[in-house]
Amino acid sequence: MIFQTSNGQRRKKLKGKPLVSIVSAGLSKFGKLEGLYAREIFAQAAKEAFDRCPNLDPKKDIKALFVGHMGESYEHQGHTGATVADWAGLQHIPATRTETACASSAAALRAGIFAVLSGLYDVVMVGGVEKMTHRTTPEVTEFLAMASDFPFEQWHGITFPGLYALMATAHMHKYSTTEEQLAMIAVKNHHNGFLNPKAHMQKEVTLEKALSSRVIAWPLKLYDCSLITDGASCLIITKPETAKKYTDTPIQIIGSGQASDSIGIYERESLTSLIAAKIAAKQAYEMAGIKPEDIDIAEAHDCFTIAEIIAYEDLGFCKPSEGGKLMESGETKLDGKIPVNTSGGLKSKGHPVGATGTAQAYEIYLQLTEQAEKRQIKDARIGLAHNVGGSGATAAVHIFRRE
Amino acid sequence: MSEQPFTIEQFYKHINQGRLMGGKCKKCGKVHLPPRPLCDKCLSKEFEWVEISQKGKLMTYTIIHVAPPQFQSMAPYAVGIIQLENGLKIPGMIRDVEHEKIKIGMELKMKFDTSIVQSQWPQWPRYYFKPA
Numbered sequence: 001m002i003f004q005t006s007n008g009q010r011r012k013k014l015k016g017k018p019l020v021s022i023v024s025a026g027l028s029k030f031g032k033l034e035g036l037y038a039r040e041i042f043a044q045a046a047k048e049a050f051d052r053c054p055n056l057d058p059k060k061d062i063k064a065l066f067v068g069h070m071g072e073s074y075e076h077q078g079h080t081g082a083t084v085a086d087w088a089g090l091q092h093i094p095a096t097r098t099e100t101a102c103a104s105s106a107a108a109l110r111a112g113i114f115a116v117l118s119g120l121y122d123v124v125m126v127g128g129v130e131k132m133t134h135r136t137t138p139e140v141t142e143f144l145a146m147a148s149d150f151p152f153e154q155w156h157g158i159t160f161p162g163l164y165a166l167m168a169t170a171h172m173h174k175y176s177t178t179e180e181q182l183a184m185i186a187v188k189n190h191h192n193g194f195l196n197p198k199a200h201m202q203k204e205v206t207l208e209k210a211l212s213s214r215v216i217a218w219p220l221k222l223y224d225c226s227l228i229t230d231g232a233s234c235l236i237i238t239k240p241e242t243a244k245k246y247t248d249t250p251i252q253i254i255g256s257g258q259a260s261d262s263i264g265i266y267e268r269e270s271l272t273s274l275i276a277a278k279i280a281a282k283q284a285y286e287m288a289g290i291k292p293e294d295i296d297i298a299e300a301h302d303c304f305t306i307a308e309i310i311a312y313e314d315l316g317f318c319k320p321s322e323g324g325k326l327m328e329s330g331e332t333k334l335d336g337k338i339p340v341n342t343s344g345g346l347k348s349k350g351h352p353v354g355a356t357g358t359a360q361a362y363e364i365y366l367q368l369t370e371q372a373e374k375r376q377i378k379d380a381r382i383g384l385a386h387n388v389g390g391s392g393a394t395a396a397v398h399i400f401r402r403e
Numbered sequence: 404m405s406e407q408p409f410t411i412e413q414f415y416k417h418i419n420q421g422r423l424m425g426g427k428c429k430k431c432g433k434v435h436l437p438p439r440p441l442c443d444k445c446l447s448k449e450f451e452w453v454e455i456s457q458k459g460k461l462m463t464y465t466i467i468h469v470a471p472p473q474f475q476s477m478a479p480y481a482v483g484i485i486q487l488e489n490g491l492k493i494p495g496m497i498r499d500v501e502h503e504k505i506k507i508g509m510e511l512k513m514k515f516d517t518s519i520v521q522s523q524w525p526q527w528p529r530y531y532f533k534p535a
Contacts, residue, residue: 005499138472145471151411152437155527157467158475158482165465166484166494173507174464216477218466247492266484271463 006013015289018252020116021243021403022235024053025358025365030231030350031200038075038131038232039087042067045127045232045355048089053236056123056246058090062236063121065095066111068104069354070127073129073143073204080354083289084129101147102303103389104128106258106357106396112237113256122242127234128359130352140228143379147390149264151355161225161304163265163391165217168306170271171314172219178310179323180221183210185305186223186347187304188333193344195336195374199351202230225306229350233359243403249369255399256285256288263393274392281386283318284397292316293336295399296380297367299360301388302345311386312340314396334375358384368402409438409450415527422514423457423530425491426450434493457513458535459487466502485511485532499533510535 026049028041050058065085072078078097085095091156098107112126132140142350153163169179187207187387194198210223236246243250257280262268269275285291298313302308309323317338318326326332332340343349343363346356364383366372383400407413408428414437417424426438430447436455441448464483467474474480481497483505495513497505511532518528 141469142471143423151415151525151527152494154471155525156529156531157470157477158479158494159467159471161464161469161532162467165467166482169465169507170463212445215468216468218479220465264494266492270486347505398450 011152015195015287016254018240018254018401019113019239019256020237021250021252022361022365022400023056023238023243023246023250024049025238025362026050026052026234027198027359028232028354029083029198030229030359032133033131034134036131036230038069038077038080038129039083041131041230042084042127042129042232042234043087044078045234046125049125049236052202052244056236061123062090063123064115064126065090065125065127066098066108066115067095067126068098068108068357070099070101070104070130071146072112072302074135080129081181088125089235090125100298100350100394100396101389102301102353103357103387103394103396104354105248105359106385106387108397109235109358109361110256110258110396113253114286116239118235123236123238125234125236126358127232128357129232130354132352133230135161137228152264152266159217160391161217161220164304164306164329165220166265167271167310168219168304170226171306171310174272175324177324179211181309181327182206182219182224182305183207184327185302185308186210188327189302189347191342192334192375193348196344196349197226199344199348201348207366220304220306224348226303226351227348229352231352231355231359233362234357235354235361235365243261250403251365251368252288252401253289253398254388254401255284255397257287258394258396259283261393263390266393273310273314274388274395275318276392277386277388277397280395280397281315282380284399286383288399288401289293290382290399294382295384296382297342297377298338298340298384299343299345299363300340300386301356302341302347303351303388305347307388308340308345315384315386334377339377341373342377357385357387357396360387363401364400368400407452409440411437414438415525418515419517419528423455423513424452425455427453428441434489434491436493443508455491456488459485461497461505461507461509461511462486462492463507464497464505481505483532496531497533498531
């Protein structure tokens with residue numbers, strides 16, 4: 001009953017119709033980008049998107065920019081919209097920052113979709129950026145924790161990994177999910193990231209190594225956690241009708257959903273699923289006119305391994321309780337029925353928080369345009385991106401289709 | 404009592420006195436812990452204070468090994484979410500028990516640590532849970 005939303009009828013009218021088309025995309029190298037400032041990293045991503053689309057004149061055609069950026073604490077720098085627009089060479093266009101914690105650039109993508117769908121602009125750039133690695137781990141831990149509740153969670157010593165650990169313990173207790181199944185997510189995503197030249201940590205990890213890594217917040221260990229990473233990502237989106245003017249291989253966005261929940265996980269209905277993600281997925285599937293079984297590939301928000309297992313269930317890839325078993329079956333590996341996190345995910349590609357949402361869309365774009373090289377999934381036609389803010393107080397889901 | 408605002412600040416003033424207090428909506432009866440200025444169920448802003456049971460059961464927990472600077476001296480420490488006798492939920496540290504003996508479903512009761520942290524803001528006391 002929680003899924004009955006008032007604009008369901010409107011979404012049904014959009015059923016299967018493209019909202020916008022992606023005509024180009026860019027991604028900086030992900031990793032420890034020493035000596036680089038966020039605006040410089042964003043410029044790298046923007047340049048790749050410009051070069052990929054020679055039929056587009058960025059200065060003339062791009063009419064607005066939306067950029068996801070979580071925190072000004074890292075670089076003592078806020079006002080990110082205007083800053084990155086300027087450094088991407090897009091002076092004087094309206095440029096706005098969006099913030100929904102780790103889902104900040106999925107929110108930028110949605111703002112871009114609204115801007116194009118409204119008819120106000122034909123071509124818009126959306127993206128995200130975060131520069132994190134120059135700060136100490138306790139500092140980054142503190143900045144990231146700001147996305148969780150302060151007076152009742154942070155104040156009582158609950159860290160960000162601690163929140164996902166609370167969900168992991170509940171999932172293990174209720175559904176008999178195992179620490180081995182969590183570690184298998186890490187092994188899978190590190191294998192995929194090993195094949196991605198832009199991934200932060202391009203190395204394979206064994207199950208034994210993941211399981212014996214040091215405890216961060218039991219039951220989560222070091223290899224259950226995503227990486228502190230620098231990086232930027234962007235997409236150029238247009239009206240679907242004019243996309244072919246810019247590229248022969250536009251990728252349509254056919255579904256977009258976003259929802260919110262209590263900031264404190266203790267107030268939520270469930271400790272083993274993210275209601276916001278379920279609602280966002282329901283909206284996106286309904287708008288796209290498809291079902292979970294129609295999805296060929298997905299990027300899921302694996303900020304912690306348990307988050308990917310919960311995502312399988314919330315997205316309908318399996319029944320609630322069966323996320324661990326789905327991982328164990330191998331069906332979410334590169335050669336499985338529904339490969340998840342072909343990019344390496346947040347776990348191995350890295351998690352520059354503001355950049356993650358559109359970096360997921362970038363991977364889906366590469367896959368659907370057959371540019372994913374060693375990790376290319378054959379004949380992928382429909383892809384999904386699932387981006388979560390904080391411990392699940394925000395979630396956004398997008399569905400993409402090859403034209 | 405009616406002049407006390409239904410705020411987080413006031414919630415912690417009650418904690419300082421060893422009391423766990425919630426705000427009960429006068430219109431629909433929903434009890435909010437912590438109190439809120441606006442009922443999220445019926446949007447009323449009329450509340451009354453109610454005393455909440457300090458006993459409950461452990462719903463889930465974790466052992467924090469990597470702690471923020473202000474908690475580093477306590478690590479590793481346990482935190483959990485406790486469902487109180489009336490169904491309301493609250494997170495907190497679990498102390499005075501070996502970590503191996505912590506089990507989901509165990510009975511816990513709230514204790515108060517009112518030695519105020521010397522920071523400019525906030526000056527809230529802390530509470531924690533121990534086996535009942």
